[in-house]
Amino acid sequence: MLIFVLKRLASTIPVVLIAITACFFILRLAPGGPFDQERALPPEVLANLRAYYHLDDSLIVQYFRYLGRLAVLDLGPSFVTKDFTVARQIAIGLPYTLILGGSAFLLAIVGGIVAGIYGALYHNRSADWLIGAVAMTGLVVPNFLVAPILQLVFGVRLGWLPVGGWGDGGPRFLLLPVIVLALPHIARISRLMRGSLIETMNSNFIKTATAKGIGRRRVVLRHALRPALTPVVSYLGPAAGYLLTGSIVVEQIFGIPGIGRYFINAALNRDYGMVLGTVIFYMALIVVLNLLVDLAYAWLDPKVRQR
Amino acid sequence: MTFSFKTFTGALALSTLLALGSAHAKELVMYNGGDVTSLDPHKLSGDWEDRVEGDIFEGLFTEDATAKPIPGVAESHETSEDGLTWTFKLRDDAKWSDGEPVTAEDFVFAFKRLMDPKTAAQYAYLQYPIKNAEAINTGKIDDLEQLGVKAVDDKTLEITLEQPVPYYPSLLTHYTAYPVPKHLIDKVGDEWVQIANIVTDGPYKPVEWVPGSHVLTAKNEHWHGGPDTLDIDGVRFLSMEDVSAGFRRYQAGEIDLMTDYPKDQFKFIQENMPGQGHFAPFAGLYYYVFNTAKPPFDDEKVREALSLAVYREVIGAKVLGSGEPPAFGWVPPGMNNYPEEGARFDWANEAYPARLEKAKALLEEAGYGPDKPLNVTLSYNTNDNHKRVAVAIAAMWKPLGVNVSLENTEVKVHYANLRQGAFEVARAGWLADFNDPVNFLDLLKSGIEMNYGQWSNPDYNQLLDEAAKTQDLDQRAGMLEKAEKIALDQDAALPIYFYLSENIVSPKIEGFVDNVFDKHRTRWLSMTE
Numbered sequence: 074m075l076i077f078v079l080k081r082l083a084s085t086i087p088v089v090l091i092a093i094t095a096c097f098f099i100l101r102l103a104p105g106g107p108f109d110q111e112r113a114l115p116p117e118v119l120a121n122l123r124a125y126y127h128l129d130d131s132l133i134v135q136y137f138r139y140l141g142r143l144a145v146l147d148l149g150p151s152f153v154t155k156d157f158t159v160a161r162q163i164a165i166g167l168p169y170t171l172i173l174g175g176s177a178f179l180l181a182i183v184g185g186i187v188a189g190i191y192g193a194l195y196h197n198r199s200a201d202w203l204i205g206a207v208a209m210t211g212l213v214v215p216n217f218l219v220a221p222i223l224q225l226v227f228g229v230r231l232g233w234l235p236v237g238g239w240g241d242g243g244p245r246f247l248l249l250p251v252i253v254l255a256l257p258h259i260a261r262i263s264r265l266m267r268g269s270l271i272e273t274m275n276s277n278f279i280k281t282a283t284a285k286g287i288g289r290r291r292v293v294l295r296h297a298l299r300p301a302l303t304p305v306v307s308y309l310g311p312a313a314g315y316l317l318t319g320s321i322v323v324e325q326i327f328g329i330p331g332i333g334r335y336f337i338n339a340a341l342n343r344d345y346g347m348v349l350g351t352v353i354f355y356m357a358l359i360v361v362l363n364l365l366v367d368l369a370y371a372w373l374d375p376k377v378r379q380r
Numbered sequence: 381m382t383f384s385f386k387t388f389t390g391a392l393a394l395s396t397l398l399a400l401g402s403a404h405a406k407e408l409v410m411y412n413g414g415d416v417t418s419l420d421p422h423k424l425s426g427d428w429e430d431r432v433e434g435d436i437f438e439g440l441f442t443e444d445a446t447a448k449p450i451p452g453v454a455e456s457h458e459t460s461e462d463g464l465t466w467t468f469k470l471r472d473d474a475k476w477s478d479g480e481p482v483t484a485e486d487f488v489f490a491f492k493r494l495m496d497p498k499t500a501a502q503y504a505y506l507q508y509p510i511k512n513a514e515a516i517n518t519g520k521i522d523d524l525e526q527l528g529v530k531a532v533d534d535k536t537l538e539i540t541l542e543q544p545v546p547y548y549p550s551l552l553t554h555y556t557a558y559p560v561p562k563h564l565i566d567k568v569g570d571e572w573v574q575i576a577n578i579v580t581d582g583p584y585k586p587v588e589w590v591p592g593s594h595v596l597t598a599k600n601e602h603w604h605g606g607p608d609t610l611d612i613d614g615v616r617f618l619s620m621e622d623v624s625a626g627f628r629r630y631q632a633g634e635i636d637l638m639t640d641y642p643k644d645q646f647k648f649i650q651e652n653m654p655g656q657g658h659f660a661p662f663a664g665l666y667y668y669v670f671n672t673a674k675p676p677f678d679d680e681k682v683r684e685a686l687s688l689a690v691y692r693e694v695i696g697a698k699v700l701g702s703g704e705p706p707a708f709g710w711v712p713p714g715m716n717n718y719p720e721e722g723a724r725f726d727w728a729n730e731a732y733p734a735r736l737e738k739a740k741a742l743l744e745e746a747g748y749g750p751d752k753p754l755n756v757t758l759s760y761n762t763n764d765n766h767k768r769v770a771v772a773i774a775a776m777w778k779p780l781g782v783n784v785s786l787e788n789t790e791v792k793v794h795y796a797n798l799r800q801g802a803f804e805v806a807r808a809g810w811l812a813d814f815n816d817p818v819n820f821l822d823l824l825k826s827g828i829e830m831n832y833g834q835w836s837n838p839d840y841n842q843l844l845d846e847a848a849k850t851q852d853l854d855q856r857a858g859m860l861e862k863a864e865k866i867a868l869d870q871d872a873a874l875p876i877y878f879y880l881s882e883n884i885v886s887p888k889i890e891g892f893v894d895n896v897f898d899k900h901r902t903r904w905l906s907m908t909e
């Protein structure tokens with residue numbers, strides 16, 4: 074098992090390196106630099122700044138310096154938030170993103186699976202259609218539209234919930250952003266779950282179980298659910314990735330200081346270190362998530378374990 | 381990974397404690413735009429940073445409620461007859477937030493640090509009027525001791541200038557002229573700006589900073605004005621980019637003061653929130669720059685025709701819908717040391733149809749017409765409002781037979797292109813740093829970075845140079861006005877509108893005075909619960 078994990082991790086190293094290299098050079102190819110702005114700087118001041126951040130060395134030197142620092146987990150300085158290093162900013166933003174993304178992930182799984190089971194059990198009846206309709210709405214309406222609507226209704230009009238901000242990080246502040254973030258994933262998971270469960274319920278071993286006189290609830294929960302979960306689980310890896318990167322819009326609209334928004338802002342600001350830092354961080358995260366999904370497969374499906 | 385959760389839990393615990401301890405404190409919540417780059421006054425460049433910095437630091441001069449310079453840390457000052465030497469007497473009770481006195485040495489240290497190329501201060505050039513400052517900052521002089529700033533004793537500071545600067549007090553209110561705590565920087569170096577270390581000498585001090593979220597300030601107990609004179613206990617400066625989301629939070633009462641607003645809500649605010657929208661003249665200019673190094677924009681007639689055809693009266697009123705006043709001159713109205721309305725285009729008072737006819741004739745003279753249309757690439761940085769203006773102006777140029785192709789790029793690319801002269805006609809803007817018309821006139825001077833269009837006129841340059849040496853303010857204003865007129869006559873660039881300051885202020889807040897510099901230090905504000 075340990076060997077399997079280590080092997081999987083080792084196989085990602087070249088991919089990660091290529092990605093870092095590509096990202097490093099593509100960023101530098103983009104026109105405009107971190108110090109191009111509305112107020113042009115005198116050339117001498119610009120030179121001072123470039124020297125300060127070692128941007129006046131050749132690109133290759135800069136590249137190897139970056140790799141050297143990366144080896145000791147130093148992600149370098151940020152040009153934009155100068156009082157914090159990139160690593161510290163990620164460290165500060167990460168808990169917010171994790172709490173937000175993690176809550177949305179849990180909500181998506183629980184909500185999606187429950188809705189999917191209901192959809193499957195009552196399939197082609199009105200409950201199923203209702204769930205299907207709500208799910209489709211959640212899927213097609215983009216979150217930058219859902220978020221303002223929820224803010225206007227529950228925050229501005231009714232005044233039940235805060236419109237934005239992290240506050241004390243309590244459920245009142247989390248509720249709206251988590252719902253907005255989870256909505257499309259609830260929808261997708263419920264569709265996957267429904268389809269898969271309907272198929273499983275028609276398979277022979279379930280018919281056998283039913284024929285033996287096992288109650289419906291037990292058939293579903295003990296026998297059908299586990300095999301039916303496989304497509305859902307394979308969706309969870311990418312979903313977790315989407316949830317953590319997809320929080321960009323939600324973090325902006327709700328004013329939550331997570332790392333999602335760095336992604337866009339840093340790229341627009343040509344904050345090279347910050348872009349690379351977030352890319353590397355997300356890469357590491359997605360590698361780990363994929364690994365977890367593989368392990369979950371093995372648990373769910375004995376056929377995978379034997380391989 | 382070395383990421384520590386300790387800082388996070390620490391910050392959470394601290395903020396909870398603060399929230400409990402200050403349950404009844406008057407905290408002003410402000411929508412402040414982008415993230416603050418730094419708390420170090422030598423590492424900033426934006427107006428959103430100035431709002432924080434101006435509350436927590438105080439220079440020799442500071443601003444009153446109308447943004448006029450008033451003595452800050454300096455109790456009094458004397459100027460030598462030639463206007464070159466300024467001697468400041470510092471207040472005895474000026475203290476850092478750790479109780480240490482603010483000394484002349486702190487200022488000397490700050491100015492040297494600002495000019496030291498190793499600090500890489502983006503905005504150092506604003507203080508170039510100080511003797512030898514430019515030479516030191518650009519590496520021509522290595523010896524920092526030659527900077528024209530000297531501590532005569534603990535409480536007496538002497539600054540020598542390259543040439544007289546009539547607006548010097550205004551320049552001294554700028555954050556590049558703030559003192560920094562030498563005693564602390566000597567001890568901890570660059571780490572001094574960390575929230576755990578920082579001490580400041582303004583009415584407030586920073587107590588919490590979560591990047592991407594907010595900077596929180598509290599009263600500085602050691603401030604010379606006395607903490608009891610401050611009505612507001614602290615400000616929560618929110619970093620938010622999404623102005624619509626910010627506006628919704630304002631509507632819900634979560635934000636007390638917006639420093640920007642969603643433009644499409646202009647009418648809604650006027651109709652439904654009486655007295656809350658503060659849209660006031662602001663020392664800022666929105667203009668198009670011609671690349672005069674590139675034909676046909678080297679031709680004055682072409683430039684004048686294009687300028688004449690811009691129907692400025694409708695841009696603020698209709699195109700943007702937020703009422704920005706049309707610009708028929710280069711210097712915004714209301715600047716110090718200058719007539720209220722400086723020079724204007726000769727044709728400023730003519731009706732638009734007459735202007736258009738004139739424009740057509742001029743363009744024909746320049747050799748363009750229906751048979752030979754003029755093709756113009758108009759560049760702007762990606763933004764809804766810039767787009768609206770560009771589309772409108774393209775339509776205004778259409779009757780002249782001008783074909784416009786619009787080109788938009790993100791802001792970093794746009795300004796890189798401007799700097800390299802890779803454009804034909806491009807959008808630009810300027811906000812004043814200090815209260816004097818040279819702030820704007822310098823933009824068209826030869827050899828200045830911001831003169832993107834490379835327009836050059838020896839008379840213009842000479843007038844500016846002479847004005848810089850002139851101490852008599854009326855005489856100086858006359859020279860500057862003459863220079864402005866030259867720039868307008870030759871259509872050096874195309875002024876479109878003057879900016880408005882755009883604050884949405886909750887009725888809870890009192891003491892908010894509209895002013896051309898859009899500076900509203902918290903010490904002048906008060907708040908009812």
